[in-house]
């Protein structure tokens with residue numbers, strides 16, 4: 548009997564800890580503004596190191612931390628967030644910002660119209676007025692665009708002077724230049740130039756194709772396409788649950 552219990556316990560443990568990894572500590576969550584426990588059952592912290600209260604992940608906490616550090620008056624801003632998440636920084640921005648517009652891109656609906664509580668916006672061809680926004684936020688969006696240069700230029704056009712695009716994007720090519728991963732084919736379907744990659748998309752069951760493997764030359768690309776100067780913040784702050792792979796935060800300011 549004792550052997551049997553031992554065996555069941557070990558199977559249960561294997562199930563809970565798939566790669567034998569468990570990490571946990573207490574700290575302050577920049578997304579839900581509470582003392583919380585951060586914990587991960589997987590050594591790939593980027594997707595697994597969750598806040599016990601709001602389920603935010605490290606890149607979301609890093610982005611929110613950067614927004615608060617750079618823009619103490621962010622609550623008074625007019626903010627456009629493209630493809631927001633249902634948790635983390637998106638929720639905090641939505642609840643606290645003076646004027647917050649969330650957008651998604653529905654190819655079959657008129658641009659600028661509302662679908663539920665989201666405005667329909669194509670990042671590459673936006674309906675916002677010139678110099679109308681204080682802050683544009685994108686979280687892991689810029690690796691899914693067919694014409695990211697157009698999107699960066701459009702974001703710059705919509706920003707007021709002194710406004711900023713604050714975003715996360717995985718810099719997959721740590722030691723080599725950016726590579727185009729897919730181009731737009733007929734019927735808006737991707738034509739992959741390399742091994743097909745898709746990421747989850749809450750508004751599209753088939754997911755979002757990965758179109759770009761960005762390198763750190765993204766900073767030069769943004770400058771060339773939009774004129775904006777970009778700073779990269781890489782944060783490692785365990786007391787805020789900010790530790791993971793590929794969680795650089797980019798701040799492109801319109802001067």
Ligand SMILES: [Zn+2]
Pocket residue numbers: 576577578579580581583598599600601602603
């Ligand atoms: Zn939290």
